[in-house]
Amino acid sequence: MHKILLLIITAIGISFAASNLNETKEQFQIVAKNLVYDNEVITATGEVIMFSPTYYITAQKVIYNKQTNVVQLYDNVNILKDNKNLSISDYAFIEFEVSSNQEVVFMMYENNLWIESAEVSSKENDVFFQDSYMSSCDCNNPDWSIRFSSGAHYDEYSWLQTFNNRLYIKSVPVLYLPYFAFYTNTNRHTGLLVPTIGYSSDEGFQYIQPYFIAPADDWDLELVPQYRAKRGVGLYTYFRYADSPNSMLKVSYGYFSENKEYRTKHELKNKEHYGLNINYERSKLFATQDDEDGFYADIELLRDIEYKNLSDRAGEKSYASNVESKINYFYKTNDDYFGTYLRYYKDTSADSNDETIQKLPTLHYHKFSTPLITQNLLYSADTSFTNYTRKKGLQVKETNVSLPFFYGFSLFDDYLNISLQEELYFTHLDYDKNNLTKEYKDAQYFQLRHSISASTNLIKPYDSFLHTINLGSKLYIPNNADIKGDIYKTTNNDGVLKPFPITETNKNLSFWLSQSFYSRDFATLILNHKIRQAVLYNSDGRTKLGDLENEITYYHKYGSISNRLFYNHDDNQLVEAATTFGLKYSDYFFNTTHYWTKKTPNSQKDSSESIIYEAGFGFWKYYKLSYKENYNILDKVVNRKEYRLTIDKGCWFLHLKFADELVAASTVDNKAIRQDVVYLNIELRPIGGIQQQFTKSRTNQ
Structure with a gap:
């Protein structure tokens, strides 16, 4: 949460151009436990004391460059000038110049915010400024700065206030504030946060x-x-x-x-x-x-x-x-x-929510796999209860119980893994007609399901990569179910029962292959490929092929590309496909996802096609331009598109976005609304910023 005026002060550095009417340098003496001389650089450590006729300084470490006349101070720094405390911090530096006869105080903070002042005084731990300006940008030519005639920092409350403030962008004044104040620590404080100011052709000023x-x-x-x-x-x-x-x-x-x-x-x-x-x-x-x-x-x-x-x-x-x-x-x-x-x-x-089905509540219990008699024989349990309720329409209480038993072992020196499973499955539907005229018989579905699976895991190293394979097959054989009552599409085709189906399972045989290619040290995945095919058995024993599922993902230095598709053998055509592609090279990036389904006599899918893509590039180190679009290809409708410009120069941040979007609205006809919106976010770090939003148009679709 960013406050409009946010500042963090944890470490202070002070630079002085010492008063020197006679062009003589300030003469210092240094006392420390350890002194090391390296050409023009003196390093003092351990309870260091520096003193002169004007200054008294203590620290744990001091580095003094005689040639540049700069002193750097570290850890428990305390600086006094003319017996007045100027700084208590963990880091400071002092630069002594002989060309100036005016004292300038430069205070720098850990988060790069600095204050330069023509005159600084202190009382206990409070600091007072005159003729100053502050910024977090480059000291020599800041992109932004706030100049003020006077100010004070009150240490007890971590409160900084300034008067007669002028905000400058480079050398151009853009805003005047007679008073400006904010807290200087990261604690939560009562106060104003970043406002949002905007304009809409329909809504006016916001x-x-x-x-x-x-x-x-x-x-x-x-x-x-x-x-x-x-x-x-x-x-x-x-x-x-x-x-x-x-x-x-x-x-x-x-x-x-x-x-x-x-x-x-x-x-x-x-x-x-x-x-x-x-x-x-x-x-x-x-x-x-x-x-x-x-x-x-x-x-x-x-x-x-x-x-x-x-x-x-x-x-x-x-x-x-x-x-x-x-x-x-x-x-x-x-x-x-x-x-x-x-x-x-x-x-x-909807005008009324009375016919909307609610789940109040669902209770779920699961027993994790547990050994039974031997370590190879395992069992687990899963049961759930769901109360489907609504004010108008059929209500149902559904109970599901699954009790599987597993037995696994290996053959041929662990090259072949065998798993046997027996599952008891039970579902019960308790119908409540809830003032409906038609009654339905409570449903009961019980089935014993058997399965056997065989798989192998192989790995082979090559000169430049590793290859792993998981190959397997599973035969699933359910007994004829014991069915009682009304079950949608099993014993009753009434559409009222459609929200409460019991999915029947038939005998099937599935095969799968999963393989991956890695770098020699397993640190990098290069390619992953999965393919699965099922053979489905009808109740009369006839067979047909289920949808062929194929997925492949290739990872490269600059991103990845993947594709997943489903092929329906009855229709002899693809019925679903999803493709993603990601690329990042230097300052350029491109990402896209394409999704497609097709309605066919056997696919049980609705036709749809959409694409989402995003592209952009960075330039001049701090700038980034990008474009993103969500396009419904089937309906030829752009759900959302946006243009974005981001500038991040560290000391300030700008995010500008133009969006053309469809949004849900509570209109009489429940149609979505299309609107063009401009979003603008500006931050002067770390003191805060402003958000703006401009809505160009708002039209019903």
Whole structure:
């Protein structure tokens, strides 16, 4: 979290051009435990004391260059001039010049921020400045600087304040501030954060100003009022509380009121948008030292999606109209796992959420593989219960139980690995018609499943690489299932049952090959290839080939390229493919992902095609230009495209982005909205910056 005026002071360096009307040098004497002479350089270590008629200096290490007349001081540095304390720090340097008759004090901080002042005085640990300027850029010709007539740093409060401030870009003044103040440490303090200032052709002038309140170490509060001249006003609040070292509670609430003209023009459903989010995460809640547990809650209650779109946290995100709330808890030991999960879904585009199916709750238990009688004979268990509920429509309580037994052994000097498995599988569906006129019989599905697998792992070294192979096959034979009641597409084709299917499994034989090429020391993966083919058996014993799956990834010096595809033998054509390509050479980069599916009589897929690509390059050391686009090829629609310019010169940062995007909106017809937005973020490091957003247009799609 960056404050608008942020400064970190941990180490101070001071450089003096000593007053010298008679052009005579300041004469020093040095006392130390160890003194080393190397030509013109003297190094003193161990309780060093330097003194002259003007200065009294102590440190643990001093390096003095007689030729350049520069002294560097390290560790527990204390500098007094005319019996007045000027610096207590871990590092300082003093440069004595004979050509100036005016004293100039130069204070440099660990984060590269420095202050140069014509006059400095101190009282105890407080420092006072006159005719000064500060920056974090190059001392000789800073890109930016703030000049001020007077100022003071109060050590007890770590508070720096300055008066009559002028912000300069190079030598050009651009902003005047009569008063400027900020904390000089990294502790959390109450104060203003970075504002967002913007303009939209539809919303007019925009101003979002966060205010941070930090009354204690374990909690804080952020208030974010926002004003949109042509649209309305709102307030978002964010509360954080750490109730233990292993937990964090975050609560946010927001409200926004629309102007009547704006709501009518854009056909928005609601005049008021509001919502509440509760996020809580904690580990080590009940677990003992050897166990592990965790609790996670993310509860989202909102009236419509505009509540999230208007949030200052929305930034450059585009939110979908479906919102999920979840609560999870798990407890894990070396032998067992227990979890409970709650899911609540809200479709903000629907007029009512009564028919949306919720999972309240899901209970899950898993027994990790455990030896039974011998080490080669193992068993595990997995069971779950899910309550599918809603206000209107069929409700179901689903219970699943899986109890597998494994027996594994090796043959031919461990070249061949054999695994035998017997699995008991049971599913029960308890239907509740929930005021429906039609009744459904509770479903029961029981099956005994057998499988045998054989695999081998091989490795062979070559002169310049290593080759590994995993080759295997698995035969899966389920018994005829014992089926009772109504099961979708098994005993009943009623579409009401579609959300609650029981997937039948048939006999199949699968083969796979996975191979990799490594450098000789296994440090670098060069190529990975996986291929899998299944033979499917129908209930009458006839066979057919399942989809052929092939995946290959090649890693090279400048990136990688990968492809994954599925080939359907019944249709004699590809039905799905995904390709990714990444390249980075010098200051240039290019990344792309292409995804494609095809609807065929046997693919059970919908046709789709999209591509996401990003390209850019860096230049002149500090600059980077890039372009990113998400394009729906099938519908010929650009979901999002953006142009970005980044300048990072260390002492200042600029990020400029132009985005053309589709966002979900709570309109009467639930259509998405296309908008052109310009984002601008400027930081003068480390004192802070400003964010700006300009929306060029906002049109319904």
